[in-house]
Each structure stands twice: as C-alpha cells, then as structure tokens.
Amino acid sequence: MSLKLKNKFTAELPADENLENSRRQVLNACYSEVKPRKTSNPELIHVSPELAETLGFEKDFIHSKEFLNIFSGNKVVEGSTSYAMCYGGHQFGSWAGQLGDGRAINLGEIEHKNKSWVLQLKGAGETPYSRSADGLAVLRSSIREYLCSEAMYHLGVPTTRALSLVLTGDQVLRDIMYNGNPDYEKGAIVCRVSPSFLRFGNYEIFTARQDLDTLKTLLNFTIKHHFQHLGKPSKETYIQFFREVMERTLSMIIHWQRVGFVHGVMNTDNMSILGLTIDYGPYGWLEGFDFGWTPNTTDSQHKRYRYGNQPNIGLWNLYQLANALYPLIEDPKPLEEILNDYKSVFEVKSLEMMRSKLGLELQQEDDLKLVHELETVLQLSETDMTIFFRNLANLRKDDSESGIQVIEDAFYIPTDISDKIRQSWKSWLNKYKERLQEETLSDNDRKTKMNLVNPKYVLRNYMAQLAIDEADKGDYRLINELYTLLKKPYDEQSEYAKWFAKRPEWARHKVGCSMLSCSS
Ligand code: AMP
Ligand code: MG
Numbered sequence: 169m170s171l172k173l174k175n176k177f178t179a180e181l182p183a184d185e186n187l188e189n190s191r192r193q194v195l196n197a198c199y200s201e202v203k204p205r206k207t208s209n210p211e212l213i214h215v216s217p218e219l220a221e222t223l224g225f226e227k228d229f230i231h232s233k234e235f236l237n238i239f240s241g242n243k244v245v246e247g248s249t250s251y252a253m254c255y256g257g258h259q260f261g262s263w264a265g266q267l268g269d270g271r272a273i274n275l276g277e278i279e280h281k282n283k284s285w286v287l288q289l290k291g292a293g294e295t296p297y298s299r300s301a302d303g304l305a306v307l308r309s310s311i312r313e314y315l316c317s318e319a320m321y322h323l324g325v326p327t328t329r330a331l332s333l334v335l336t337g338d339q340v341l342r343d344i345m346y347n348g349n350p351d352y353e354k355g356a357i358v359c360r361v362s363p364s365f366l367r368f369g370n371y372e373i374f375t376a377r378q379d380l381d382t383l384k385t386l387l388n389f390t391i392k393h394h395f396q397h398l399g400k401p402s403k404e405t406y407i408q409f410f411r412e413v414m415e416r417t418l419s420m421i422i423h424w425q426r427v428g429f430v431h432g433v434m435n436t437d438n439m440s441i442l443g444l445t446i447d448y449g450p451y452g453w454l455e456g457f458d459f460g461w462t463p464n465t466t467d468s469q470h471k472r473y474r475y476g477n478q479p480n481i482g483l484w485n486l487y488q489l490a491n492a493l494y495p496l497i498e499d500p501k502p503l504e505e506i507l508n509d510y511k512s513v514f515e516v517k518s519l520e521m522m523r524s525k526l527g528l529e530l531q532q533e534d535d536l537k538l539v540h541e542l543e544t545v546l547q548l549s550e551t552d553m554t555i556f557f558r559n560l561a562n563l564r565k566d567d568s569e570s571g572i573q574v575i576e577d578a579f580y581i582p583t584d585i586s587d588k589i590r591q592s593w594k595s596w597l598n599k600y601k602e603r604l605q606e607e608t609l610s611d612n613d614r615k616t617k618m619n620l621v622n623p624k625y626v627l628r629n630y631m632a633q634l635a636i637d638e639a640d641k642g643d644y645r646l647i648n649e650l651y652t653l654l655k656k657p658y659d660e661q662s663e664y665a666k667w668f669a670k671r672p673e674w675a676r677h678k679v680g681c682s683m684l685s686c687s688s
C-alpha cells in the first residue's frame with residue numbers, strides 16, 4: 169500500500185515564501201514548508217489498529233518498513249508538502265506573540281470514506297517556529313500523549329487521535345523539573361491525527377498583526393472545509409461559526425469535568441477550533457475530587473488551569489477568539505450575546521451532566537442543591553472521584569441503612585473520616601436516596617445507566633508513569649495493557665480490576681504522578 173495524501177491546507181492558504189528552516193517571525197502566511205528531521209534508529213512501539221482502520225490502512229501496511237519510515241519522519245510521502253503552521257496565543261493570560269508548530273510537522277491530509285484527516289508528527293524536528301527549543305519530544309511525554317488521546321476518544325470525549333508511537337533512537341536533553349538537572353532521555357514521535365489542528369491562536373496571530381486579509385482567507389478556508397453546513401462565508405456565517413465554536417468548546421469542557429480530566433495548559437494556542445482536546449502535556453486525572461487541583465507544577469502558584477476553573481478559562485479563551493474575529497464582523501453585539509450564552513448554557517449542561525452521573529432522569533428543582541452539597545462533601549476529605557461515582561451506582565434506594573459502606577472504598581485515608589464527615593456523608597446519602605424515590609428506574613437499571621457515564625478505568629497519573637518507567641527499560645507490555653484496558657473504560661473488565669484502585673501512596677508526591685512540568 170502506498171500512502172496518498174491531499175494538500176488542501178497548503179494548496180489553498182498563503183505560504184511562507186522563505187523555504188529556509190531558520191527560526192524567525194513568519195508574516196502574511198499560514199504555514200511554512202518544512203521536512204521532518206531524519207531519525208537514526210527508529211523503532212515502532214505501538215500502533216492504534218482502530219485508528220489505522222478508520223484511515224483505511226491495510227493491516228500489512230502498519231507493520232511495514234514503509235510505515236515506520238513515514239511515521240518516524242525518515243521518508244517524505246511522495247507528492248505531498250509537509251509543513252508547520254503559524255499561530256500565536258495567549259499563554260497564562262498574556263499575549264505571547266508568534267508560537268506556531270515548533271516541533272509538529274504536518275504530512276498532509278488523508279481521505280477515507282468521505283472524511284479527511286491531517287497526519288501530524290509531533291517531535292519531528294525543528295521548524296521556523298521552534299524559537300529556542302529543539303523541535304523534539306521525549307518518550308515519557310509521547311507515551312502520555314499517545315495513551316491519553318486514545319483513552320479520551322474511547323471515553324467519548326472530543327479529542328485529537330494518536331496513530332503511532334515511535335522511538336527515534338536519538339537522545340534528547342531535558343531538565344524535567346527546571347531545576348538545573350538536565351539529563352538525556354529517549355526521543356520519540358507520536359503521529360497525531362485530526363480533521364484539523366487549527367487553534368484559536370491561528371486566528372489571533374493575524375488580528376494581532378492587523379493582517380486581516382490572511383485572517384479572512386483562513387476563516388473562509390475553515391468554514392469551507394470544516395463548517396460546510398454554515399454555508400457561504402459572510403458576516404452572518406462568521407457569527408454562526410463563533411457560536412458553534414462556543415458550543416463545541418463548552419461541550420468538550422463538560423466532558424472533561426465529567427471524567428475528571430484536567431488539561432493543565434489551556435492557553436489559546438492549545439484550544440482547537442473544532443472543540444477537540446488537543447496538546448496533551450502536563451495534564452492529569454483527578455484522584456481525590458478537588459476543584460483546586462492542577463497537575464501542572466509550572467502553574468502551581470496561581471493554579472489558573474485548576475479543575476474547577478476550566479469552565480471559566482474556556483470562556484476567557486472564547487473572548488480572545490471573539491476579539492480575533494471582531495474585525496471581520498465589526499459588530500460586538502452578536503459576539504457578546506454568544507459569550508453570555510456560554511454562561512447560561514454551561515449551567516444547564518453542567519447540571520444535566522451531573523444528573524446523569526447520579527442516575528437522575530427527572531429534572532427537579534432541588535437537584536442543583538443536591539449536586540452542590542455533594543461537591544462540598546466530596547471535598548471534606550480526600551475522596552477518589554472515579555471510584556466514588558462508580559460505586560455510588562451500587563446504592564439501593566430502599567436501603568434502610570445510610571449506604572455509606574458502598575462508597576467507603578473511595579476514601580483515601582479512612583482515619584481522616586471524622587464522625588462529623590461521616591455524618592455529612594450519611595445526610596447527603598439520605599437526601600440522595602429520597603430523591604431516588606421520585607425516579608422510576610430500578611436499582612439495576614439505574615446502575616446500568618450510570619455506568620455508561622461514570623468510567624471504571626481512567627489513565628490515572630501513576631499508571632502512565634509506570635508504563636513510562638517500563639518503557640524506559642525497553643519493556644512496552646504495560647503500554648499495550650493500558651491501551652487495551654482503556655479501549656473499554658466503562659466495561660467491568662474484571663481481569664483488569666487491579667487498575668480500579670486508588671492511587672498508591674508511593675505516587676502521592678512523585679514526579680510524573682502528581683507533579684508534572686511543561687518539560688516534554
Ligand atoms: P505547548 O506548551 O506544548 O503548547 O507549546 C507551546 C509552544 O512551544 C508551541 O509553539 C510549541 O510548538 C513550542 N514547543 C514546545 N516544545 C518545543 C520543543 N521541544 N521544540 C520546539 N518548540 C517547542
Ligand atoms: Mg501547544
């Protein structure tokens with residue numbers, strides 16, 4: 169099988185005329201042509217067979233030399249232009265100017281069954297956007313991105329995908345905790361796949377530079393290829409476009425809140441225009457339910473991107489996108505309306521999501537209160553979010569006892585559960601059981617429904633770290649085990665029950681488990 173790629177992005181959008189691979193400001197262009205760097209001794213660690221099939225790859229192809237050559241960056245696909253995109257972004261609340269694909273190189277688009285996907289190699293070498301960095305990625309962060317993007321997909325969370333994980337055979341220097349202790353690590357490349365990798369920052373950069381011609385060309389391209397249903401580009405279409413981006417962003421963040429995913433770096437260059445989770449860096453999964461938690465040590469002071477703040481940041485980022493689109497719309501009113509709608513729609517959808525986690529089908533006035541009370545009790549002592557919701561489904565609505573034994577496994581430190589906390593739990597559980605009396609579902613049917621939205625297995629931070637530690641020693645079996653496990657996160661999979669467990673104590677303060685930096 170030979171790979172045939174299309175190049176709509178490069179054919180229809182303005183290119184950087186400078187073909188040198190030198191670091192610079194790139195003006196009036198959406199991308200720069202650049203080839204992946206050659207790797208010295210590539211080795212395929214893992215492929216996602218489901219995604220390969222979705223892309224129309226034959227089984228033999230994924231294990232061929234040709235596949236390894238292409239997805240390690242050693243062979244350019246014939247007839248295709250590879251490129252890095254130009255974008256800017258707001259990082260931690262401030263405008264950062266030009267960022268761009270500093271280490272991601274897009275190979276082109278593959279079309280299969282009327283769908284189009286961009287193939288992108290992350291860690292494939294320097295580009296004009298590499299600034300002061302090397303354009304490479306290390307094995308540890310590549311495993312995290314590879315496993316998590318596929319896990320998110322199977323959880324039903326909108327996300328970019330990951331096709332392959334390749335070891336490059338090259339060494340990469342990194343100072344993991346930014347504390348003056350650099351060391352060599354193994355280099356790796358993940359092939360990411362998405363209908364588009366456009367981010368809010370792709371539009372922001374042109375407005376910041378007052379380059380409204382390129383802004384308009386890019387927006388029209390986006391609508392033509394990714395929002396066709398909106399029709400011919402016009403001011404009205406741009407407004408509809410913004411509304412849809414708002415809705416998709418909102419829906420993605422509701423999913424994050426549902427499964428306990430904390431992105432960690434919600435800068436506007438990491439916000440997909442398609443509302444997909446993108447750029448898996450220092451992300452993490454809630455273990456103890458805690459609105460104030462962030463895995464990102466680079467953000468430990470202000471905790472801007474903490475779990476409970478993700479919805480607000482989604483809105484803040486949409487404001488930046490609105491500002492970027494404004495010059496093409498020239499009327500602030502419709503944009504403001506959409507931004508205001510975000511808040512009200514969020515409240516409605518968020519309550520809907522929490523009702524589903526609690527197995528409530530009817531809408532009752534006091535439900536919001538019940539949810540808020542739960543969130544308070546959950547934070548009285550360290551309580552595992554995933555285990556809590558999964559086990560809550562075992563509660564019997566006519567249980568004459570409080571039912572607290574059903575959720576006790578979720579408590580991290582049982583001695584922390586004072587009489588007062590125990591009382592708060594009993595009182596909440598009683599209200600919940602009373603509320604369940606209004607519902608018509610049987611205990612069993614409620615459990616079945618709850619188990620479709622409350623995953624049993626997520627990629628706990630320590631699990632990814634264990635897979636990384638083994639892979640560093642050349643053993644990739646755990647990567648495969650976690651990959652397989654996370655394909656069915658809502659299924660019981662009793663053979664994997666050991667992964668339905670609280671984070672072990674050794675992982676509480678370990679680098680890579682609870683503390684992650686942006687170093688990758
Ligand atoms: P991130 O924090 O991963 O979203 O990256 C922010 C910006 O830094 C993007 O423009 C990336 O392309 C760039 N970047 C991150 N790591 C590297 C690297 N190792 N080499 C070159 N550019 C990088
Ligand atoms: Mg990024």
